[in-house]
Amino acid sequence: MINNLNQTNHSLSVAITYPYPLGKASGGARMTREIARHLGKLGVKVVLLPVSSVPLSRFPRPKLSNHFLGFEYDGELAKDSVEIVRVRQNYFHWRLDGLNVRKTIQKILKQHHLDLVLSYYHEAAFLPSFLHFHKIRFGYISTWQSYDLALNGFANGGKLYRAVKKWLDSWLIINAHRKADIVFATSYFTRNELIDIMNLDAEKIVVCPLGVEGKFLEITRNEPEEITRFLFFGRFTQLKGIADALEALGLLANRGYDNWTFRVFGQGACDWVRNLASKNRISDKVIIHGPIGDDELSLELQKAHLAILPSHVESFGLSIAEAQAAGIPVIAYQAGSVPEIVENGVTGWLAPYRNIVQLSLCIEKAINNPKQTYQVGLAGRERVKRMFSWEKTSRLMFEKMQEICSNKNKKSFVYSK
Known part of the structure; x- marks a missing residue:
């Protein structure tokens, strides 16, 4: 359910999608909350879209307990101009969660302008062309443990399984990353992986270490x-x-x-x-x-x-x-x-x-x-x-987002092969 989003004037309006629930006891959920919170403190209107997804699950997908959904964070994040809109997991497969993310953003746009959408991984698979049509900038917070392992490892099945995985990764992960306007990599190690594994344009990548509370x-x-x-x-x-x-x-x-x-x-x-x-x-x-x-x-x-x-x-x-x-x-x-x-x-x-x-x-x-x-x-x-502080992290992200959103003449989704 989408509430009436706060229409207060802000310097930027940004949606951040996250492929998992906010209440999960993990560094990823904690990081997402802190990035949203500190961007809000800088005057950014943030809409946070966590997916209520059971990782790597497929039909019939189990339902998450409310314990993992992170409702306890809604009030404190709202104080810093962060609104949470939870996205339902896809009924059939985790790789299709991005369809519900796109549908939710579509509903948000009926009542709220967005300058930029930042995503993490597979939940952004169906966003690039949709956002391009609406003239909304698109980027990633690249903090996956290893893109090499995620894309080239863990394929223990047969030849057909590996071929299908490679095709899906290319279509739903790599191509979407290549269409991003900006990519925030949390380390030089990750920056190099993005260039070597996904062939991303180095000029789009900003090394932006995370902070510590x-x-x-x-x-x-x-x-x-x-x-x-x-x-x-x-x-x-x-x-x-x-x-x-x-x-x-x-x-x-x-x-x-x-x-x-x-x-x-x-x-x-x-x-x-x-x-x-x-x-x-x-x-x-x-x-x-x-x-x-x-x-x-x-x-x-x-x-x-x-x-x-x-x-x-x-x-x-x-x-x-x-x-x-x-x-x-x-x-x-x-x-x-x-x-x-x-x-x-x-x-x-x-x-x-x-x-x-x-x-x-x-x-x-x-x-x-x-x-x-x-x-x-x-x-x-x-x-x-x-x-390492969240103030430094959010300030760098804010400056780069302002830069990319104010540059209206720069064509979106141009990348080097």
């Missing part, structure tokens, strides 16, 4: 006598590195380092994580929880001495930046955009990609040098404070 910078830090409290927060998937973290801690325990606990928070198969902990003989040291809200996360960050976040690839690494903002040193891999966020040996320690032995040695180094580890955490906090 100020409340994480305010978390109290006290120097510990020992480094004993480890933390992981993120999705329970291979790509997020939870299996690597548990294996590294198993090696650590085998070397006699057993005075620690590892608190694990996230969305996914908790039983799988428990089995991994058991396999590595550290079940008694691993405490596993489901997803938690921002306030609970702040409390966990305050207690932790070390964040172990060995993601295999990141487009930015919001969890990594948030841990550093809280003054916690990070153990991670030299992978994806992580070296852009963590300064190795200064704000954390980075092991070579998929090198479990080196990952465990990084943890051992942190344990053996508690004073240095504490100082490394403080250095990370200062670096995040200096480099």
